[in-house]
Amino acid sequence: MPLLRDGKITEDPYTRVVGSDELPGEGPILVDLSRWQAERDALVAWGSEVGVQLAADESPAAIALDLEHIALVALEFPAFTDGRAYSYARLLRERHRFEGELRAVGDVLIEQLHFMDRVGFDSFDMKSAEAAEEWKTAQADMSVWYQPTGDERATATRLRRS
Amino acid sequence: MYQYDEFDADFVQERAVQFGRQVEDRLAGKITEEQFRPLRLMNGLYLQLHAYMLRINVPYGCLNSTQMRKLAHIARVFDKGYGHLTTRQNMQFNWIKLSDMPAILLELASVEMHGIQSSGNCIRNITADEYAGSAADEIEDPRVYCEILRQWSSLHPEFSFLPRKFKIAVSGSDRDRAVIKAHDIGLRLHKNEAGEAGFEVFVGGGLGRTPFIGKSIRDFLPTQHVLSYCEAILRVYNQLGRRDNKYKARIKILVHEMGADVFGEKVEKEWAEIRETALELADSETARIRGFFAPPAHEKLDDDDSDLAGDPAFATWVEQQTAGHKKPGYTIVNVSCSPVGKPPGDISAAQMDGFADLADTYNFGEMRVTHNQNLVLTDVRKKDLLPLWQKLVTLGLATPNHGLISDTICCPGLDYCALANARSIPLAEKLSERFADQQKQKDIGEIYLNMSGCINACGHHHIGNIGIVGVDKKNSELYQLMLGGSAEEDASLGKILGRGFDEDGIVDAVECVINTYIELREAGEKFIETYRRVGPDPFKEKVYSAPA
Known part of the structure; x- marks a missing residue:
């Protein structure tokens, strides 16, 4: 899957470790929540970056106290219509002050990138090879924002006052 | 009313352009219907039984005359010459061609309107009291x-x-x-x-x-x-x-x-x-x-009702359709879009244009859409009521049935909707014909009759004093009768009275319920009050013992 980050397709440095699969010899790894919880101490001591992937029914409250050890949180969209991860993303960024990489995985469509960007995602597991082009289009579509979220964009309300 | 500034205007314009591009992609076959579906729903475009339906937001029911004329234009040029007022105070058009959508959205954007979030699993048009401010x-x-x-x-x-x-x-x-x-x-x-x-x-x-x-x-x-x-x-x-x-x-x-x-x-x-x-x-x-919602420039008037007598038809209309206003000499006017024998909430392009003119002349250029699928003028001078009424008569918008049994809420039903089990519009027409007599309606008094063509309840049947819902039993359309719902501050849900009826049977059953109420009511008691006092049994007895 092409990984979109900073508007560009980039190589994903993480090795995805599903369930109880064997860990690779070295390098950044992305594990499930259950693995993180079961092997937390060993993973904290892992010599490289560790990411945790949360399923749509796993709240980030489960890792809120561990975030200093976690470089990447990946949030799953089992279907683009399942919007739970939008709330999780905001909670991670705005409530828990998570500053690492926040990745959208699963059914991530170009039309949703704009919303994902606004709630704090900064990397996206895309289906389309043209994702970088589509990203540009999506970014250019809208220029007015009404809601204060964790991103730095000025809302219409704030701009009206200035 | 609220007026867009540059931010709101840009927002709607950008969205219209974006959706226009998505429509072009769909028409060119670059995206599939499956990919297009969520995009069109987020912009208010449904695929119904026969055609696309576009639902246009009327924010909390507030419209100005320019917007209403634009809706008339869209009805005339892009639809079959009429639109439909909805229970979310919106306007929908039932015969839209996909290829016309980009043009329609730009037309709407030019008058500060759109269909954003009128569909989809998101926050829909926010609704309010149609008398707000007055x-x-x-x-x-x-x-x-x-x-x-x-x-x-x-x-x-x-x-x-x-x-x-x-x-x-x-x-x-x-x-x-x-x-x-x-x-x-x-x-x-x-x-x-x-x-x-x-x-x-x-x-x-x-x-x-x-x-x-x-x-x-x-x-x-x-x-x-x-x-x-x-x-x-x-x-x-x-x-x-x-x-x-x-x-x-x-x-x-x-x-x-x-x-x-x-x-x-x-x-x-x-x-x-x-x-x-x-x-x-x-x-x-x-x-x-x-x-933005400062009161319009009301004149200082005496509260003089002396001009309101005269023509009995006019007096009836005034009594039924007007409501109390904050300012002396002014009144709120309910305009019925549920005339006898016509689909509730439908309004023709000519009526839209004519009504926009009346709003300009008598109501500071503004109007409201109600959740009962009617229209309201909120700031009419009482001394203008006679000429206003005369013009409403000409437009076919002077039915004096506000809050009466023929002022129904009704969903589009099986005539349009892919979800429906039964037709609702023809039934609403039959019922309004059965109770067409103004004296009879007036005698029955305040009552809300709501009907839906299926259990999804777009016609709010649970909260009608009398509710009717279409169900599908062995491939024939059947209607169930509910009593005791209320939509107001004493809100309650109606209860099904018993087995269902066919289309003629349900009209008879409603009439039987009404006759039973008239027998049982105490002086000054509304239908819902009588029902709450006596319960469903006396109604059940009468309705199901009547000869079939």
Whole structure:
């Protein structure tokens, strides 16, 4: 899957470790929540970056106290219509002050990138090879924002006052 | 009313251009219907039985004459010459061609209108009391907060993929004309002992397959916190609402299964975290929005009713259609779009144009759409009522049935809708013909008859004093009868009386219910009051013992 980050397709440095699969010899790894919880101490001591992937029914409250050890949180969209991860993303960024990489995985469509960007995602597991082009289009579509979220964009309300 | 500034105008224009491009992609075959579906739904475009249907938002029911003329233009050029007023105070067009959509959206954007979020699992058009700003019994103008909520909910990045659609209504009077207890969030503006305005917050009301009356989770929310509190409710719902079954996905099911107390505690906890953020309304911002809803330039008039007699037809209309206004010499005029024998809520392009002219002449260029699928002029001089009525007669908009049995709420039903089990419009027409006699209607008095073509309840049948719902039994259309619902501050859900009826049978059954009420009522008692006093049994007995 092409990984979109900073508007560009980039190589994903993480090795995805599903369930109880064997860990690779070295390098950044992305594990499930259950693995993180079961092997937390060993993973904290892992010599490289560790990411945790949360399923749509796993709240980030489960890792809120561990975030200093976690470089990447990946949030799953089992279907683009399942919007739970939008709330999780905001909670991670705005409530828990998570500053690492926040990745959208699963059914991530170009039309949703704009919303994902606004709630704090900064990397996206895309289906389309043209994702970088589509990203540009999506970014250019809208220029007015009404809601204060964790991103730095000025809302219409704030701009009206200035 | 609210007027767009550069930000709002850019927002709608950009969205229109974006959707125009998506339509072009679809027409060129670059995207599939499956990929296109969520895009069109987010812009108010449904695929119905025979054609695309476009639902255009009328924010909390407020329209100006320029917008109404644009809707007339769209009806004439892009549809079959008429539109349909909906229970979310919107206007929908039932015969739209996909290839016309980009042009239609640009036309709408030019008059500050759009279809954004009129469909999809997101926050829908926010509705309000249609008398807002003018009602004699008003405490606070709900439109100020509707507009603030409208902006906040527009393409909200966190809440555009909720478990299910989400509807908010705001009322600012003692009398609830906005059906707030049948909404996902209902906000009731009132004042505390210190004289400050705030909201009582109801959650988890709704109709559909599993109807619930909303529960109060907070008595008094200071107005500056309306956005943070709604954001807290939506955030709890977005995370915990059921997504395994779309019929159990509305917030009402979550609130019911969890209990309103527990749900309320979760909301309060979340709210405590976000109440003092940029969501808190600055007084200056509320005042700026309030400025848009300043009363029009009313004249100082005596409250003189002497011109209102004369022609008995006129007097009947005045008595039935007008409501109390804050200002002496002014009145609120209800304009019925449910004439006898016609589909409730339908309005032709000629009527739209004509009505826009009347709004310009008699009502400061503005008008309202009601959840009862009618229109309202909120600021008419009493001395203008006669010429106004004469022109409404010419337009076919002078039916004096406000709050009477022929003023029904009715969904589009099987004539248009892919979900329906039964036709509702022809039944509404038959019923209005059965009760066409004005004297008879007047004698029956205030009563609300609502009907839906299926259990999804777009016609609000649960909260009609009399409700009718179409069901499909062995491939024939069948109608069930419910009694005892109410949409107002004493909101209640109707109960099914017994076995269903065919189309003629249900008309007879309704007549039997009415005759039973007339026999049983005590002096001055409305239908709902009699029903609540005597219960369903006397009605059941009469309806099911009548010769078939």
